[in-house]
Amino acid sequence: xxxxxxxxxxxxxxxxxxxxxxxxxxxxxxxxxxxxxxxxxxxxxxxxxxxxxxxxxxxxxxxxxxxxxxxxxxxxxxxxxxxxxxxxxxxxxxxxxxxxxxxxxxxxxxxxxxxxxxxxxxxxxxxxxxxxxxxxxxxxxxxxxxxxxxxxxxxxxxxxxxxxxxxxxxxxxxxxxxxxxxxxxxxxxxxxxxxxxxxxxxxxxxxxxxxxxxxxxxxxxxxxxxxxxxxxxxxxxxxxxxxxxxxxxxxxxxxxxxxxxxxxxxxxxxxxxxxxxxxxxxxxxxxxxxxxxxxxxxxxxxxxxxxxxxxxxxxxxxxxxxxxxxxxxxxxxxxxxxxxxxxxxxxxxxxxxxxxxxxxxxxxxxxxxxxxxxxxxxxxxxxxxxxxxxxxxxxxxxxxxxxxxxxxxxxxxxxxxxxxxxxxxxxxxxxxxxxxxxxxxxxxxxxxxxxxxxxxxxxxxxxxxxxxxxxxxxxxxxxxxxxxxxxxxxxxxxxxxxxxxxxxxxxxxxxxxxxxxxxxxxxxxxxxxx
Amino acid sequence: xxxxxxxxxxxxxxxxxxxxxxxxxxxxxxxxxxxxxxxxxxxxxxxxxxxxxxxxxxxxxxxxxxxxxxxxxxxxxxxxxxxxxxxxxxxxxxxxxxxxxxxxxxxxxxxxxxxxxxxxxxxxxxxxxxxxxxxxxxxxxxxxxxxxxxxxxxxxxxxxxxxxxxxxxxxxxxxxxxxxxxxxxxxxxxxxxxxxxxxxxxxxxxxxxxxxxxxxxxxxxxxxxxxxxxxxxxxxxxxxxxxxxxxxxxxxxxxxxxxxxxxxxxxxxxxxxxxxxxxxxxxxxxxxxxxxxxxxxxxxxxxxxxxxxxxxxxxxxxxxxxxxxx
Numbered sequence: 017x018x019x020x021x022x023x024x025x026x027x028x029x030x031x032x033x034x035x036x037x038x039x040x041x042x043x044x045x046x047x048x049x050x051x052x053x054x055x056x057x058x059x060x061x062x063x064x065x066x067x068x069x070x071x072x073x074x075x076x077x078x079x080x081x082x083x084x085x086x087x088x089x090x091x092x093x094x095x096x097x098x099x100x101x102x103x104x105x106x107x108x109x110x111x112x113x114x115x116x117x118x119x120x121x122x123x124x125x126x127x128x129x130x131x132x133x134x135x136x137x138x139x140x141x142x143x144x145x146x147x148x149x150x151x152x153x154x155x156x157x158x159x160x161x162x163x164x165x166x167x168x169x170x171x172x173x174x175x176x177x178x179x180x181x182x183x184x185x186x187x188x189x190x191x192x193x194x195x196x197x198x199x200x201x202x203x204x205x206x207x208x209x210x211x212x213x214x215x216x217x218x219x220x221x222x223x224x225x226x227x228x229x230x231x232x233x234x235x236x237x238x239x240x241x242x243x244x245x246x247x248x249x250x251x252x253x254x255x256x257x258x259x260x261x262x263x264x265x266x267x268x269x270x271x272x273x274x275x276x277x278x279x280x281x282x283x284x285x286x287x288x289x290x291x292x293x294x295x296x297x298x299x300x301x302x303x304x305x306x307x308x309x310x311x312x313x314x315x316x317x318x319x320x321x322x323x324x325x326x327x328x329x330x331x332x333x334x335x336x337x338x339x340x341x342x343x344x345x346x347x348x349x350x351x352x353x354x355x356x357x358x359x360x361x362x363x364x365x366x367x368x369x370x371x372x373x374x375x376x377x378x379x380x381x382x383x384x385x386x387x388x389x390x391x392x393x394x395x396x397x398x399x400x401x402x403x404x405x406x407x408x409x410x411x412x413x414x415x416x417x418x419x420x421x422x423x424x425x426x427x428x429x430x431x432x433x434x435x436x437x438x439x440x441x442x443x444x445x446x447x448x449x450x451x452x453x454x455x456x457x458x459x460x461x462x463x464x465x466x467x468x469x470x471x472x473x474x475x476x477x478x479x480x481x482x483x484x485x486x487x488x489x490x491x492x493x494x495x496x497x498x499x500x501x502x503x504x505x506x507x508x509x510x511x512x513x514x515x516x517x518x519x520x521x522x523x524x525x526x527x528x529x530x531x532x533x534x535x536x537x538x539x540x541x542x543x544x545x546x
Numbered sequence: 547x548x549x550x551x552x553x554x555x556x557x558x559x560x561x562x563x564x565x566x567x568x569x570x571x572x573x574x575x576x577x578x579x580x581x582x583x584x585x586x587x588x589x590x591x592x593x594x595x596x597x598x599x600x601x602x603x604x605x606x607x608x609x610x611x612x613x614x615x616x617x618x619x620x621x622x623x624x625x626x627x628x629x630x631x632x633x634x635x636x637x638x639x640x641x642x643x644x645x646x647x648x649x650x651x652x653x654x655x656x657x658x659x660x661x662x663x664x665x666x667x668x669x670x671x672x673x674x675x676x677x678x679x680x681x682x683x684x685x686x687x688x689x690x691x692x693x694x695x696x697x698x699x700x701x702x703x704x705x706x707x708x709x710x711x712x713x714x715x716x717x718x719x720x721x722x723x724x725x726x727x728x729x730x731x732x733x734x735x736x737x738x739x740x741x742x743x744x745x746x747x748x749x750x751x752x753x754x755x756x757x758x759x760x761x762x763x764x765x766x767x768x769x770x771x772x773x774x775x776x777x778x779x780x781x782x783x784x785x786x787x788x789x790x791x792x793x794x795x796x797x798x799x800x801x802x803x804x805x806x807x808x809x810x811x812x813x814x815x816x817x818x819x820x821x822x823x824x825x826x827x828x829x830x831x832x833x834x835x836x837x838x839x840x841x842x843x844x845x846x847x848x849x850x851x852x853x854x855x856x857x858x859x860x861x862x863x864x865x866x867x868x869x870x871x872x
Contacts, residue, residue: 051720051721053720053721059828061586061632061633061634062633062634143597195604197600197604198604198629198634202634203633203634203635217643217820218630218633218635218640218643219633219640219824219825219828220643220820221720221820242720242721244715244716244720246715246716246818247815247818247824247828248715248815248816248818250699250702251702251714251715251817251818254702254706254707254714255714255715257707258706258710258713258714260713260714260715260719260720261720419830419831420831420832421581421582421584421831421832421833424581424584425581425584428584459595461584461595461598462595462598463584
């Protein structure tokens, strides 16, 4: 059964049963066995995605833990730990039918009680509160059936049951009464997925070994995945080039991508990041003059050359982004204004807003912050803004932060004018988009909340409606309107989609290219026969 | 003073010093701007205000600073260096996993630096105005002047990219499989570049020092006597002169131990060597106070022990020191 995007967006009333080999697109003689060495700059705190967001935990976490569903590259959900599921006609409940005979790595059976425990844990402790907030209860009529009851329709739910967002964790391990945020098993987990933890050297290396009792017979193909944590990108590139590593996900640095594209031995793909939806943007402090004036923000938008940034600064590797919703998402509205470069218009708008140029040719001074260590996407663009906005009479001071905590403290306490930032959509707008624009999410001291202090009652209304609308077309309509409004209000100037690429040894087959990419089980990755 | 009394006195000084290091570092680290709870929240992809309060309460960050210090010192007195804010693992286990590689790197570098440095110094001293001496002097000066991280990067470019014969990171191969001997060979293979990088700066110092010391000693009466007795030049230099010229090297080797550890922290970052260096660097950025304090404590402990051992070895190498106190 093949679903369209529209089906996915709604999914109400769907009963889905699909074979688990749905992903096996490349059928070139998979070989059992072998070790894949992955390199990453990301340092996971621990390995339990139920209570920890982020790439660093998600990549190993999705190998250790299985989720009820998983997605392909076309936003279509497939059975995983749930062999089928049914969304009720009123969209107020979802029934999951679990695979029979599935076991945790310690041999104990995976039951509906574990699903209930996992969802309740995630709801209580995961930073993405919107994922399971509408869940009122989880019923377990038998050990292979879990019924998720909702207080209101929650169209994002199926996506929330996939990848790193819903790892099924063992109740008998994590439900022992200890604080789950600091549970020792977070660093030495008993999982449900295709690979078991063999070694976790914090900040150094993670070794995952094949789970021989994985509930999908004949999987995983690989015997072992070694994740080497290498903080220095240059060393990583040399390791991949030299064949010491086989797999490098989430590479965004354009120069390195171009360099590795020239290798005959390596494959380079930008697939596998559709759900991550990583956006690089310039945020305005909309509560602070003169940026509290929409015309000033729009004028800044007209003064920036987005194409120069993507084509010259980022060497044509990054794609322009003009919306709060990533352009690869089915919710993206292509009618969004793009604010093409128009310095005359920018100057005229600023004149009209009462900010005439002074004798030094400047109208006012602003600071621009950036995430330290963010490289060309952050400091590079901040430095460009200094010279570019001068042309509109805006004196920019690029303010460096020595480290992430300093930057986060400044931004979350509204001690900024402009800041570069990188924020992910996380699949559904409910998870990764609403948090930035809802006035109810203006929370001082909390990074990646609505730190712009943007308020628009109409936007609040549209987002709240979209969060509960079960009709896919209507929901898309709400998001279309939302995008047009924020495109006009411009609390944020969206610059580009972060050009994440995966670098891999071409001898690897079934390289993950689903919407979650390497943040989903890699049980089907294999070494091709020589 | 007897040897035992001497050691006891030095140990007491060492404990006082370590306590001072702990307290001073505690205040220095807490004086830095930034909130560890926000770092953890950042790593989590954001957090609610309740979560931030929960993190602060869980790690005692909501208590007054002096209270935090008292609690911390109390734990240290019981051998507990606390839990890492970031990894939520005991600091002692994080350090235990890394102290071995750091010691290996430091001692390998020290061995290379002393051995090669002394040989270079001796060769230069035999003909102080000769071309070999000039070449060694220039090389030593360059080695001393070059920042260790720059040297490391240059060696990586040369031996891992242009002539790719050495690995670029880590202590072992990710795909390693084999017995103990193969493992040792694999570690030595990975150790070569970082150890040599760290050794270069100290090698320069030792060669300069041994050159000066040897020139001095080679002009001494007993060396002239040895030559007059008809001994070969090699015996004169290595058996008679070097034994006396090596005393300043022992002193400097002990004094340099602290510098060697701080150099190792940089080298570890460049080569991703799995020691305490990278953890120290990242802990600063993460405001992971307990981990950073633990690493600094261990580094201070190693320096104290090294200085004690240096003093003891000096007493054994030079009988005049043993009796000097009487």
